[in-house]
Amino acid sequence: MLTKDTAICIRTTDYSETSQIVTLFTRTTGKISTIAKGSKRPKSAFDGPLEVFSHGQIVFFDSSREKLATLAEFQQAPAFSCKADNLFALNCCLFGAELVNSLTHDYDPHPELFDSFLQFLHDTNEGQKAMTLLILFQLTLLREIGLIPILNACANCKTSHGPRVTSHEFYFSSSANGLICGDCEASFPDKIKLSKNAADCLANAKLLKGAEEKTLNEIEKILIHHFTEILHRQPRMAKYVLSSGDRG
Numbered sequence: 001m002l003t004k005d006t007a008i009c010i011r012t013t014d015y016s017e018t019s020q021i022v023t024l025f026t027r028t029t030g031k032i033s034t035i036a037k038g039s040k041r042p043k044s045a046f047d048g049p050l051e052v053f054s055h056g057q058i059v060f061f062d063s064s065r066e067k068l069a070t071l072a073e074f075q076q077a078p079a080f081s082c083k084a085d086n087l088f089a090l091n092c093c094l095f096g097a098e099l100v101n102s103l104t105h106d107y108d109p110h111p112e113l114f115d116s117f118l119q120f121l122h123d124t125n126e127g128q129k130a131m132t133l134l135i136l137f138q139l140t141l142l143r144e145i146g147l148i149p150i151l152n153a154c155a156n157c158k159t160s161h162g163p164r165v166t167s168h169e170f171y172f173s174s175s176a177n178g179l180i181c182g183d184c185e186a187s188f189p190d191k192i193k194l195s196k197n198a199a200d201c202l203a204n205a206k207l208l209k210g211a212e213e214k215t216l217n218e219i220e221k222i223l224i225h226h227f228t229e230i231l232h233r234q235p236r237m238a239k240y241v242l243s244s245g246d247r248g
Ligand SMILES: [Zn+2]
Pocket: 154, 155, 156, 157, 158, 159, 180, 181, 182, 183, 184, 185
């Protein structure tokens, strides 16, 4: 069956001298693995070799979902412009792509996740603060795949985290899937203590835009810990996002 879709390339590997295996996150079909025959030839149906973050309109053919689909066309939209100028922003985008690849299933569409991934790539490459955008995208991803932690109340006793209980201590526990209050923390050996700023930002994501770098790093560490628990391994790109480097 020939299918048209909109796609973002999230992984490529060389298949032969001239062809690539390309993992695409598509808007209406979900993630698909395709073979792009002849994509590395100077003249191909794909506007040149496909790279991670190539995006645009595709046509693909799949006879069976058990086998690789064949990419027939890829009309590439203009590439994100400045990704090569800012290594940290590029690493944040690669981390986003890795998480989409690891946490979504083939042929399981998430159109809203697709839209926010495209927007995340766009905004990051426009030079907006990459760490803030990465955190917001990671929270959207967790929500879309049904794994969003409870972030506005204690996941155990449901005490709400709000302005009236600012004296409460809050922790994050991956096993509890959310925040844990000071009264419950003893039951969760995997808990990590949160600063008040980090707990506030997690409870109200709007605060992330004005958060200090220290708070953003703290939250990203918590999210990486959570993704590591979900995947049973640390995401490959995690260390590039947490190592201190120049931040855009
Ligand atoms: Zn509690």
